[in-house]
Amino acid sequence: MISKNIICTVCPLGCGIDVSLSDKNEILEIRGQGCKRGLSYAQAECLAPARVLTTTVKVEGGGSRLVPVKSDGPLPKDLLLDCMEVIDNVSVKAPVKIGDIVFRNILDTGINIVATKSLN
Amino acid sequence: MDYDIAVIGAGIVGSLIARELSRYRLDICVVEKEADVAMGASKANSAIIHAGYDPEPGSMKAALNVRGNAMYDRLANELEVPFKRIGSLVLAFTEEDMFTLKTLYDRGLKNRVPMLEIVAKDRARSMEPNVSGDIIGALYAPTAGIVCPYELTLGSVENAMGNGVDLKLESPVAGIEYAGGVFTLHTPEQKISSRYVINAAGLYADAVANLIGDTSFSIRPRKGEYLLLDKTQGNLVGRTVFQTPTAMGKGVLVTPTVDGNLLLGPTAEDVESKEDISTTRPGLTGIIKGALKSCPGINLQEVISSFAGLRAVPSTGDFIIGPSKANGRFINVAGIESPGLTAAPAIAEYVKGILRDTGVGLLPKADFNPHRKAICRFHSIGDADRKKAIMRDPRYGRIVCRCEEVTEGEIVSSIKRPAGARDTDAVKRRTRAGMGRCQGGFCLPHVIRILSEELDIPMDKITKSGGNSVILGEKTK
């Protein structure tokens, strides 16, 4: 059995939630949440923690060297550094429009990397 | 080429000597180990032009202090360097202090310091309302002043170069040979030949003298730490405010700077290493304690920076200026601790005399120009001149350092001039970009970009102060 302690980030209260997991990573028990949202958060954090990735991508041509980007959905937490390596080798040609997809379906997650700024 | 004179050290002393000698038809070079001029004590001192009552009468310090003090108006004017003769007060809190004031006063008279007077508490406090109510009297010296020491060093070097002097930076002298009336200085990039050598190498003057077998003196580093406060505190006092001196030095002072900041310090601590310019917790607390004694109302929330410098303390107790016993053509100018900055112009004059007595022919140059034009500072000029500057170069309309109102035009100029800036600290000393309350938070990326463009060096190779002080890491992509 594995025990995890999580700080819920849904609201500023930051409840400390204790989760017990089986060796097969099934949730056995969740305690300490202050509300339903906290419960869902704890479940997600244990079973499939995911994060939106924000970073920058090289731009060719135009006035700026970089364009800020984000993943258009949360990526599995343990893939973030691998995603960064992929993005390191990506470049996009100016001009770029906010919302443009600069990289599709990163690491087969179905998530795209999109520009968060327009550049000439 | 064979130089007539090689000056080792581009601090205030070496620079003023080079400038003085550049009046004459001599081939002169200044050899400096760091990436810029004024990198030793010349950029980390109290910036005070002392009246001259501190040194022992009859000492070299005394004579050169008073003579140097008198030379500052003209010098600052010729080199377009800010200098203000604001006067100074030495505060007395006890009867013992008053006795010390009397001693200083008598010394001052013997040293021929003009206009000294001992003033009573009320007069002192009406002159300086923010000085402690616990004082019982003060020594007032109207001839004391404040200057920008690294700007003065730079101005001297620029003027010297304008009059034909060569400057060799990043050239530490590792060895000196002497044969057939000519010295050969060994630096990493080249060998420099010269008939005479002026040893103005500051902390390392003893090491340089050793290179020709002169072991007659040693230089010990004595650290002084400082606190610099925002310009909002700059008119807390109108004069430099001292406390009574001790064996270690003149004690903690409170002084406005020529740029309008407030400077507190220095401490005095003998240290082991000639490279140790770190500030310390006891040092900084010591300054605060000392400064608050003089001016209890200092707002310490307004500290913007702290730094330390090392005094070159001579083993002989006085300036060491004269031909070396090991070689009469090697002139030592060593142990120039306080009142070194004040004495520097007089030291240059004195060294010229030594060279003449040693047989160097001093034939004046017809085209010697004593004037050096400083960088045009947007902050300091009126609207009409600002408009003209922007018309000539739109970069004078782009303010890069908000805190000190420094434009891109000035920063570019600081890089392109003779002895131009090659790193961000050098830009800072020449333009004040980065010296304000945000300490470069806004302007640093712009200064790095401008240096990179003007010097054609990638941004991640730009340094803070030469050598390995690279500022940025790798590119992110």
Next chain:
Amino acid sequence: MMGGGSAVLNVDLTVIGGGPAGLAAALEASENGVRDVLIIERGGELGGILQQCIHNGFGLHIFKEELTGPEYAYRFIEKVIARKINYKLNTMVLDISADRVIRAVNGSDGLVEIKAGAVILAMGCRERTRGALNIPGTRPAGIFTAGAAQRFVNIEGYLPGKKAVILGSGDIGLIMARRLTLEGAEVKAVCEILPYPGGLNRNIVQCLKDYGIPLRLSTTIVEIHGRERVTGVTVARVDEKREPIGSSFEFIECDTLLLSTGLIPENELSRKAGVLIDPVTSGPVVDESMETSVKGIFACGNVVHVHDLVDYVTEESRIAGKSAARFILDGGAYGTGLIKTRAGQGIRYVVPQLIRKNRLDNDMKLSFRVTGGYKDVVIAVKSGDRTITSVKKPKVSPGEMESVKIGKIHGDSFKDCDLITVQLENG
């Protein structure tokens, strides 16, 4: 007009600063009838600090979406352009007088003098520096404020170094801990002098815990080492008086130090205009309309007090914009019936510092920060012994700006009062 000329412009509303505060204020004024608006921005683009805040978390309140900084800025920039609001980039305001004459400069217009019908101060803030912190040691390359490092990473595209220690657990420091790690640098520790972290829990989790970066509370930096470049820092634990404990000194090897130890409202121009500054916030004293002590000069955003959420900057700036519009269009009659607000027990400051009774049409927000972390408290708004309103809070901390609404429904409570105190009481 080519450089070297000097233009004299008459502009109804001049907004100093084109960041989130200035943008929202300018738009609101424009949407409330001011046709002649000019935004003056020192940077090369509108958006201010948001353009380098490429992370998300912005807009949850205003747009009910989670946006990155540049996306949030774009929502406003888009409208500024659509409404043809004028703006000058790469332009620095040099001076402003109490009678609203602004002097500015840029490379193409040269010196510009602007006579403004009303001014909105939206200059934001600067970061606390190493010098101001008095950290002893050497002065090598490799020391950055967190915001300056953020600019280098996100705009210029350079890491500040390879191995970093971060001082200060405010949000900027936490965000940079993650950013540096994602870009391949090593963050060895985040040190925080207080016994609790300064930033949002969300950032503690997503910036530190996610990457195994240690958070060292009650820890500060007592010395910086390295001659030319940082070689390390000495950290120490601190006692209840926040004094370093000698026996706990520890050397951490690193080549970079990031400082995230506080933001200071940038009020040099405000002072030049003679605006009264609150010594606790370091920003202008403002009333419920965000008007300063100088008639016709308004202020909003981080220049008034440092915010945690840009959404609240937008809200506050819209008030300033609307008030400036009213001033310009209706002639600026002063509100009457002055109430002062005061920070009581447990509260560090309250904004606005003044309320004019006759302007209490709608609910208004009193924003404040608490002096320490507390649980299960009541925030009470009092007039003498009378409680005007109170709110229960399970948790409050200095790192999160709080607010309480007061308004016409409390109308009678305000009739005779000239001083309102916001204070913490036990729950």
